[in-house]
Amino acid sequence: MQALQKLMTLTAVAGLVLFACASDTSANMTLVQANIAFDQSIDLHKNSDITFGGFQARPNDKVSMGADGNMKLSGSGEILKPFGSPSVITLGDARNHMLNFIPGNYTPGSGITSLKAHCTVKGTNQDCASVPLFGTKQSTVLVGMDMTIGDGMLSLDGAAAPSFDMSVIYQ
């Protein structure tokens, strides 16, 4: 009986050895993983655009309005109404995320030669255009801006208002 078992074992081993034939080609493969994560989009709603207060500007004057609506003028012009209205944007639920606020696509016009936006998330004192902020369940973003008056006359009617984009992205 043992001899028979031994014979069967040897036969099986011989079969395995015979089965170990050379492959036709040398195939090499590697598994590629395509990682992708999912999150909610940032719900963003613009409630109002920026409205400056009254001022009388001279060419090359620089007019600034903070996110709090306070206006400043550098140059020879004069501020007539020191408060304006910052743009108000509400953000949806962005908890557990760091948010980057990126102004861009500045489009001068109507005698405005340069623009620079700055913003604050209500309840914080940080300039969100410079520092990432933690998202909350709901946030209100106030956006102000600096602008430089050009050499020519300000066009009041029929001209496209200067504009820019404010992007909010997950860090």
Added chain:
Amino acid sequence: MNRIIGIKLAMAIIALAVLLLPAAPAQAACSLSISQTTPLNWSTWQKPSGSVTADITTADALSGTGTHLYGTAAHGVFSITSNPQCSGTITITVADNGGATGVTLSNFHLVYNGSSVANGTSGLTLPGSSGKQLLVGATATYDNTVSTSTESPTLKITVLESGHSVSTSPSETASISFDVPLTLTKTSDIDFGTVSANNASTYRISTAGTTSVVSGTGQFFSGTPTASSITVAGSTTDTITIQATGYTANNGVTPSNATCSYNGAASQACSSAITGAAPGAGKTLLVGVDVATDGTQAINTSAAPTFTINVNYQ
């Protein structure tokens, strides 16, 4: 005295008779010849770290403990002829005849005149002047002393005719080549970064790592998109094929349409095999892909669909 004259006369008659007899034709010798039609060729095998074998049958089936890399192997084909002066039968014996460093030949498989015969078989039919075909396969045993090039082992085919014990033993040259195996080293997987949850869309990442939305309203939110990078190394002479297969979905995300950029070439679809230069010490393969989300992906979840990049010698 008369007797002496008689004897001389008889001798003269005999001599005259011998001179007048027509000359008999000289008996031609039995002659055998062997000519090679197709050399025995194992094609290209992986240079081993120890002693291994490569066997080819007369039907071109490959086996052995070595690893076949690429190329088309072929059994040897020889034509044996004999002239009409040969008689009896023949014996065919094939033996290793040296000639290649690190390679020896043994276990010859012979098919003579359409029938399989053992090495050294006697009593085989004379090939005649029209000749008969001899097919030869064999086992090549080789070790790590072989060079990564073509070796030319030789075999001696001895044909012995029984009628006159005439034989011929030419040395025939075979060939077997050696090369290094292909290796793939993945430097990075693909990373799409973060996209819209609960949104059925198709996203694409190029071999340059640039993302785009192919269809749907999904968006890219964050992260640093990365294409996969794989270093391919191997032969300095043999070209390769690259193909993406085995697309496997995960968490409702299905990959498809892989693109490949090998050795700096333009990106191209590689779900069907594409070709590339011999990789040598290492060339970079960049891989992009599309992924389709079915819209069931919840916030703060992720998916890792996969596919396989296959690289073969041509």
